[in-house]
Amino acid sequence: MQRTLVLLKPDTVQRRLMGEIISRFENKGLNIIGLKMLQVTPDLAKQHYAEHVEKPFYPSLEAFITAAPIVALAIEGLDVIKVVRDMLGATSGLAAAAGTIRGDYSSSRQMNLVHASDGPEAAKRELELYFDDSEICHYQPVL
Ligand code: CMP
Numbered sequence: 001m002q003r004t005l006v007l008l009k010p011d012t013v014q015r016r017l018m019g020e021i022i023s024r025f026e027n028k029g030l031n032i033i034g035l036k037m038l039q040v041t042p043d044l045a046k047q048h049y050a051e052h053v054e055k056p057f058y059p060s061l062e063a064f065i066t067a068a069p070i071v072a073l074a075i076e077g078l079d080v081i082k083v084v085r086d087m088l089g090a091t092s093g094l095a096a097a098a099g100t101i102r103g104d105y106s107s108s109r110q111m112n113l114v115h116a117s118d119g120p121e122a123a124k125r126e127l128e129l130y131f132d133d134s135e136i137c138h139y140q141p142v143l
Helices: 010-014 018-027 042-048 058-065 080-088 101-105 120-130
Strands: 002-008 031-038 070-077 114-116
Touching: 002 018, 002 080, 002 120, 010 018, 010 058, 010 070, 018 031, 018 070, 018 080, 018 101, 031 120, 042 058, 042 120, 070 080, 070 120, 080 101, 080 114
Parallel strands: none
Antiparallel strands: 002 070, 002 114, 031 070
């Protein structure tokens, strides 16, 4: 079993797509083991996007990710990091394939609705940024 962090970004919340996107993960059979709504601060944005802080698009990315609440999800499943990344599609909504979340709902490189960890190290680091151990639920799916 693997775990990954997914963020439903401010554009998802503002466009009222939270339920639609969460349903996709549920319908896929993945296990949501943590879920919270929060406002990202500039400090948290810099920690989360540490690898992008020096990039030209970072000021705009920080303004976007702190502009409205987000929803953080901890998701568990077999090979879940790759499964979720495949469900999101390419970074840019314009390039993302139809049938993926970004491909179906986004036409933007920045406002691409969702973030997901891109590997095991990132997943561990990012889950720790958004969730305390006590906020992760342990249960067996009933079906
Ligand atoms: P995400 O998967 O959260 O990882 C980094 C984010 O930066 C990305 O989604 C986009 O929201 C944003 N991003 C990546 N590249 C660009 C870019 N060239 N211009 C603007 N925003 C970008």
